[in-house]
Amino acid sequence: MVIYCVSCNIQPLICIINKVQVQNISFIGDNAGLATSVVSVLNNRNIRKTRHLVMLSPWIDLKCSSYSIINNADIDSILTEKQLHFYTSLYIGKVQLSEANPKETFFSDFPPTLILVESNEILLDDSKKGYSKIIERQPFT
Numbered sequence: 001m002v003i004y005c006v007s008c009n010i011q012p013l014i015c016i017i018n019k020v021q022v023q024n025i026s027f028i029g030d031n032a033g034l035a036t037s038v039v040s041v042l043n044n045r046n047i048r049k050t051r052h053l054v055m056l057s058p059w060i061d062l063k064c065s066s067y068s069i070i071n072n073a074d075i076d077s078i079l080t081e082k083q084l085h086f087y088t089s090l091y092i093g094k095v096q097l098s099e100a101n102p103k104e105t106f107f108s109d110f111p112p113t114l115i116l117v118e119s120n121e122i123l124l125d126d127s128k129k130g131y132s133k134i135i136e137r138q139p140f141t
Contacts, residue, residue, distance in 0.1 A: 014041060024051035029058070039110070041100055053113045057123045058130050061103040062088045066125035076122045084122075103129070110134050 017025065017038075027039065027050060039050050057079075060066075064084050073081065092100045103126075113134055117127035 014038065017042065026050075026052040026054070028054040028056075030056045039102070041095060043110075044099055050111045053111050055113060055115045055127070055130065057117045057121050058115055058127050059084065059102075059123050060126035060130040060133075062091070062097060062101045063103070064088075066123070066129070068125035069122045072120055072122045072124060075120045077120075079122050081122065110138060 039053060042050060062084075064081055069081050069084070088097070098104060113130075115127055115131055117124055121127075
């Protein structure tokens with residue numbers, strides 16, 4: 001089964017996942033804020049259906065506090081901090097940021113993950129932080 005979502009928020013995805021009898025879900029996300037947030041919410045609710053995650057330029061801190069967001073602002077040709085704040089409001093909808101923010105929630109039980117990022121991106125530090133936290137808790141799984 002393939003569920004394709006563009007610019008949606010967490011609630012519809014959680015509803016679909018809860019209603020559809022799929023046991024293993026793989027998420028692939030560009031900027032990966034929504035994908036990591038969905039995995040975070042699922043984990044917080046003890047719904048363990050995520051089998052794999054591919055994160056392209058993962059956005060780990062929806063509060064946008066990573067150093068590279070400011071340091072790489074002039075060289076990232078795609079994203080801006082302003083856009084990230086806007087996307088945060090779209091992603092979380094009525095869910096509390098503390099429940100959906102991957103920096104605070106997603107690292108306790110995480111699926112096998114592939115992370116891809118370039119050195120000039122504002123999300124570089126988020127990618128490094130995500131990698132470090134995953135390896136710290138689940139080395140080479």
